[in-house]
Each structure stands twice: as structure tokens, then as C-alpha cells.
Amino acid sequence: MTSDQLGRRAFLQGGAAALSGAALAVGGRVAWDAATASPATPPAPSDAVGQSVIPFYGERQAGVGTPPPAFVSLVALDLVPGADRGALVRLMRIWTDDIARLTQARPGLADTEPELALAPASLTVTVGYGPGLFTAANLERERPDWLTPLPPFSIDRLEDAWSGGDLLLQIGADDEMTIAHAVRLLVKEARTFTTVRWVQRGFRHSPGTTKPGTTMRNLMGQVDGTRNLVPGEHDGLIWHDDGPAWLTGGTSMVVRRIAMDLDTWDALDRSGREIAMGRRLSDGSPLTGTREHDEPDLEVVNEIGFPVIDTVAHIRRARSGNPDERFLRRPYNYDDPPAPGHLSNSGLLFVTFQRDITTQFLPIQRRLDQLDLLNKWTTPIGSAVFAVPGGCQEGEFLGQPLLQT
Amino acid sequence: MNSTPRTTGRTSRLLVAGTLGFALAFALTACAGDPSPAATTAAVAAGQQAAALTITDPWVKAADSGMMAAFGTLTNDGDTDVRIVSASAPVASSVELHEMATNDAGQMVMRPKEGGFDIPAGGTHQLAPGGDHLMLMNVTTAVKPGDLVTVTLTAEDGSTVDFTAPARSFSGGNEAYAGSSATPTPTPAAS
Numbered sequence: 001m002t003s004d005q006l007g008r009r010a011f012l013q014g015g016a017a018a019l020s021g022a023a024l025a026v027g028g029r030v031a032w033d034a035a036t037a038s039p040a041t042p043p044a045p046s047d048a049v050g051q052s053v054i055p056f057y058g059e060r061q062a063g064v065g066t067p068p069p070a071f072v073s074l075v076a077l078d079l080v081p082g083a084d085r086g087a088l089v090r091l092m093r094i095w096t097d098d099i100a101r102l103t104q105a106r107p108g109l110a111d112t113e114p115e116l117a118l119a120p121a122s123l124t125v126t127v128g129y130g131p132g133l134f135t136a137a138n139l140e141r142e143r144p145d146w147l148t149p150l151p152p153f154s155i156d157r158l159e160d161a162w163s164g165g166d167l168l169l170q171i172g173a174d175d176e177m178t179i180a181h182a183v184r185l186l187v188k189e190a191r192t193f194t195t196v197r198w199v200q201r202g203f204r205h206s207p208g209t210t211k212p213g214t215t216m217r218n219l220m221g222q223v224d225g226t227r228n229l230v231p232g233e234h235d236g237l238i239w240h241d242d243g244p245a246w247l248t249g250g251t252s253m254v255v256r257r258i259a260m261d262l263d264t265w266d267a268l269d270r271s272g273r274e275i276a277m278g279r280r281l282s283d284g285s286p287l288t289g290t291r292e293h294d295e296p297d298l299e300v301v302n303e304i305g306f307p308v309i310d311t312v313a314h315i316r317r318a319r320s321g322n323p324d325e326r327f328l329r330r331p332y333n334y335d336d337p338p339a340p341g342h343l344s345n346s347g348l349l350f351v352t353f354q355r356d357i358t359t360q361f362l363p364i365q366r367r368l369d370q371l372d373l374l375n376k377w378t379t380p381i382g383s384a385v386f387a388v389p390g391g392c393q394e395g396e397f398l399g400q401p402l403l404q405t
Numbered sequence: 406m407n408s409t410p411r412t413t414g415r416t417s418r419l420l421v422a423g424t425l426g427f428a429l430a431f432a433l434t435a436c437a438g439d440p441s442p443a444a445t446t447a448a449v450a451a452g453q454q455a456a457a458l459t460i461t462d463p464w465v466k467a468a469d470s471g472m473m474a475a476f477g478t479l480t481n482d483g484d485t486d487v488r489i490v491s492a493s494a495p496v497a498s499s500v501e502l503h504e505m506a507t508n509d510a511g512q513m514v515m516r517p518k519e520g521g522f523d524i525p526a527g528g529t530h531q532l533a534p535g536g537d538h539l540m541l542m543n544v545t546t547a548v549k550p551g552d553l554v555t556v557t558l559t560a561e562d563g564s565t566v567d568f569t570a571p572a573r574s575f576s577g578g579n580e581a582y583a584g585s586s587a588t589p590t591p592t593p594a595a596s
Contacts, residue, residue, distance in 0.1 A: 091550075094551045189573060192467075
């Protein structure tokens with residue numbers, strides 16, 4: 001390695017270590033600007049995306065407030081019969097150690113493919129606890145009230161194949177090789193404790209294809225996630241900063257698998273699609289505004305007296321008068337092989353983080369269940385909830401304040 | 406991994422980082438409910454040799470009974486060579502120092518390494534699946550994945566050093582044993 005390469009690498013890694021949370025978005029912006037700036041600016045190294053590192057240790061787990069990478073694998077696991085609190089302590093020791101290594105570009109401890117760990121590509125692994133974990137650990141008294149399966153909704157067509165789970169691994173990175181390796185390592189190290197319940201894989205644009213910070217699009221072509229909570233700005237709605245020690249620096253996670261009927265969506269012209277959403281397809285701007293982040297004006301009527309944003313448009317129904325009824329959306333697209341006779345099997349992994357599912361997520365979900373034009377083309381087919389314990393420092397393991405009470 | 410200057414640079418960085426991971430492993434040594442980290446310092450007995458040794462990324466292959474292999478990278482920070490001649494562990498009736506070799510039939514087998522493990526001054530000696538390793542014989546206490554196992558190494562001069570290694574589920578390291586008739590390492594059946 002030349003000293004020049006070393007310097008750039010050290011800069012990238014030092015930068016990643018110095019920054020944390022949402023501030024990392026700045027790193028992504030720097031990398032983008034460096035790659036697209038005038039020749040006077042030194043170009044980013046050609047493997048900058050692969051060598052990017054997100055810190056592991058901290059008050060909060062990574063993968064919630066950190067910028068969403070291009071790819072995700074959500075792995076839900078069930079504890080085997082007999083797995084108790086002692087087993088969970090051992091499992092969390094193993095996972096914590098391996099996650100700390102993998103996210104920092106080091107092979108797992110007993111890694112049989114160590115070369116696959118050398119391009120972390122902003123790898124984050126977020127561990128979530130499902131309701132059943134608290135039963136298995138005989139810690140029912142510690143289970144938050146909101147940690148229970150969501151109530152049934154009339155629009156739901158839930159399948160067991162995508163619902164529930166005692167444990168969740170949210171494994172995100174800007175490279176699929178990195179994710180496949182991390183999933184394999186963490187799942188096989190857990191094989192005496194757990195069985196895999198379901199795996200859901202999702203994607204957004206690959207690194208370098210859109211500017212960092214661009215709101216993602218879903219496979220219906222919509223800009224998806226404009227009016228989102230901003231980590232660092234709305235932390236009170238995302239994180240627990242008091243309460244039980246294990247949940248301090250933690251949050252809750254909802255995973256909904258939303259199937260899209262792209263065949264019937266195809267029958268709708270652009271104006272119909274924009275009415276259903278209440279936003280323009282071109283740039284995500286509200287039909288009452290001109291730019292993506294303009295505040296929608298729900299009162300404006302057109303020349304014949306009808307609301308410009310339809311009374312059952314998605315963005316009207318998804319809004320609440322209560323500013324606390326919001327949550328952080330971190331969705332990904334899925335596009336799996338279709339069943340025989342079908343053209344596609346596509347949709348959204350709707351992933352949200354919020355301090356409290358009952359007071360933040362459920363009121364909005366109830367409104368959308370009652371009335372939302374988009375329900376005509378979208379169907380929830382999976383649902384799972386998890387508590388995301390706080391992060392840990394070196395020498396600790398994830399969930400330690402819960403499991404060693 | 407050490408074939409080019411570039412990877413050498415990475416390796417040295419990994420070693421530093423690995424030492425931090427080692428500290429983590431030790432901090433995790435404590436049993437559930439006992440927050441005090443175990444000591445990492447060498448327990449010096451007769452001589453001083455073992456005091457120069459550290460081990461990076463130690464781990465054992467979890468086993469309910471039979472044989473259980475232990476791995477890690479031994480580093481000699483001292484000015485003189487160190488030779489490990491024996492080892493012991495509370496969870497096994499004995500510990501052997503193994504190497505891999507080709508037997509008369511041309512097969513790779515593991516067997517006790519005569520003379521033990523040499524760790525040159527300022528150098529390292531890797532214990533890894535398929536290579537030199539410690540073999541805990543006749544495991545008397547089942548070791549589950551995530552458990553922590555203490556192993557004591559004894560140097561030629563009688564000095565000793567302890568290390569604590571976490572257990573992992575591992576499918577490899579199934580080499581035939583050319584020593585006494587011992588059963589192969591069984592895969593742990595339950596959590």
C-alpha cells in the first residue's frame with residue numbers, strides 16, 4: 001500500500017470513527033462530492049464504498065439513525081425449545097463479538113471465509129427482540145406493553161411465512177456479498193440457539209447511482225419517505241432516553257411486508273397515480289406545492305371546489321393532527337421470483353422505528369386501514385414487531401442490562 | 406494474507422484491533438451475574454518465558470464431550486524465544502499440543518507435536534483449524550457455544566499463562582487423530 005493510499009484509507013476510517021449517527025450522512029455526501037467534483041479535488045479511492053465503516057460501539061445500535069445503505073436482509077429467528085436466559089446471554093456474547101468484528105472490516109472469530117469480511121461497505125447489524133424472547137428468558141415483566149403483535153387490520157392478508165419472530169437481525173450494507181457473508185456467519189453461529197423463521201431481502205438504488213440523501217423510490221415509481229423523522233432532529237420520537245436500562249438508547253421496530261399489485265397499478269394513468277398519492281411522480285412534490293419538501297396544503301380546492309389533495313389520498317390519510325403520531329420509516333423494495341402464472345412478486349419492506357408503537361405507529365395504521373386510496377394496490381402480507389435494545393460499549397454485549405438483571 | 410506489503414499493513418492493523426477484541430473476550434469472561442472482568446496478566450511460575458506471551462482471538466470448538474480443539478494466535482513480545490511444552494484446562498482431563506502431518510497412507514492426520522510450539526522472539530505462532538492447535542482431551546464438562554473456557558499454557562521453563570476462550574459452533578477441524586483412540590468431537594446437540 002502506498003503512503004497515499006494509506007492516507008486516504010486512514011482519512012476515511014478516521015472520519016467514520018469520529019462521526020456517528022446521522023452525521024455519517026455527511027461522510028456519504030463528502031464521498032459523493034469528491035467523486036463528482038472538479039479535477040482539483042482529489043478523487044475518492046475507487047473502493048471507497050466498500051471500505052466505508054460505520055462504528056459499532058455506542059449508546060445506540062447502528063442501522064436505525066445511520067443512513068440507509070443500498071441493501072438489507074431482515075432475518076427473523078425463533079428460539080429453540082429450552083433456550084433460556086443463560087442461552088440468550090451466550091448467544092448475545094457470540095453475536096456482539098462477531099458483529100463488532102464484521103462491521104469494522106475484520107473476519108468473525110471462527111470465520112471460515114475471512115476474505116469475505118474485508119469490504120464492510122457500511123455494514124450495520126441491528127438486533128431486535130420479539131415478544132417470545134421475553135417469555136423464553138422468564139422476563140415477561142420487562143416486556144414493554146407495545147411489544148406485542150399488531151392488532152389485525154381489515155386490509156391485512158398476513159402470511160405466517162413473513163410474520164413474527166423471537167429475534168431479528170437487520171443486516172444492511174452497500175454490498176450484497178458483505179450481507180450474504182454476515183447473514184451466513186451470524187445464523188450459523190446461532191444454530192444451537194435458534195432456527196431461521198423468515199428472511200426478507202430488500203434494496204434501494206446502489207451507491208453512486210443517486211445523490212446521498214435522495215428520498216428513495218418504491219417499485220410503483222413513487223418517491224417514498226418524504227415527510228420522515230430526521231435522526232438527530234426528532235430523537236425524542238425515535239429513541240428511549242429513560243426507562244429500563246436495557247431500553248435506554250433503544251427503540252421499537254415494526255416490519256410490514258406490503259405486496260404491490262403492479263398489474264392493476266399499470267392500468268392507472270399518471271394523473272390517477274398522483275391523485276392516489278397526493279404527490280407528483282416526477283419529484284415527489286405535493287400537488288399543492290412545487291418542491292418535494294413543500295408542506296402539503298390540505299385545504300386548497302381546485303376551480304370546481306374539490307380538494308387538490310383528494311380526501312382519500314395517501315398523504316392526507318397518513319397525516320395526523322397530533323405531531324407525536326409519527327415514526328422513522330426505513331423501507332426497502334423487494335422483487336422476488338413470481339409464482340407460476342404471475343408476472344411479478346414485488347412490494348415494500350415497510351420498516352419503521354419509533355419510541356412507542358402504540359402511541360405513534362398504531363393511530364396512523366388505523367387511519368390507513370379505514371381509508372387510503374393506495375390500499376387498492378397494496379396489501380400487507382407480513383407483520384412483526386421487535387424491541388431494539390440500546391447499544392453497547394467495548395467489553396459489554398448487546399442486551400446485557402436486560403439479560404443479566 | 407502476508408504475501409504483499411499491502412496485506413502486511415492490513416495484518417498489523419488487524420493484530421492491533423484483534424488485541425482489542427481479545428480485551429473484549431476477557432471482559433466477557435465473567436459468568437452471568439458476575440461483572441468483574443477476569444485478569445489478563447500472565448501468572449508467572451518458575452520462570453519468565455510465558456510472561457512474554459499474549460494470545461489474540463482465542464476460541465474453542467464447542468463440544469459436549471470427547472475432544473475439543475482450541476485456537477488463537479500466540480504472540481511473543483519478549484526478546485527470547487518461548488517454547489510451550491504443555492497445557493491444561495479445568496474442563497478436560499488433559500490437553501495435548503497437536504500438529505497436522507501426513508501419515509504413511511498419505512492422509513492428513515493430527516498428532517501430538519514433539520517438542521511443543523515454538524514462538525520466536527517478537528514473532529507469532531498461529532493455532533488454527535487444519536494446523537497446529539491445542540486439543541482438550543476427554544472433555545469432562547460440556548462446553549456450549551458462548552461458554553468461556555480457561556486454558557493454561559506451560560512454557561519450557563515452567564512458567565504459565567492463562568487465557569480464556571469463547572466457544573463457538575464449528576463444523577470444521579474434523580481431522581483424524583493419529584494418537585490414542587479418542588472419539589471425534591461431537592457437534593453440540595442443544596443450546
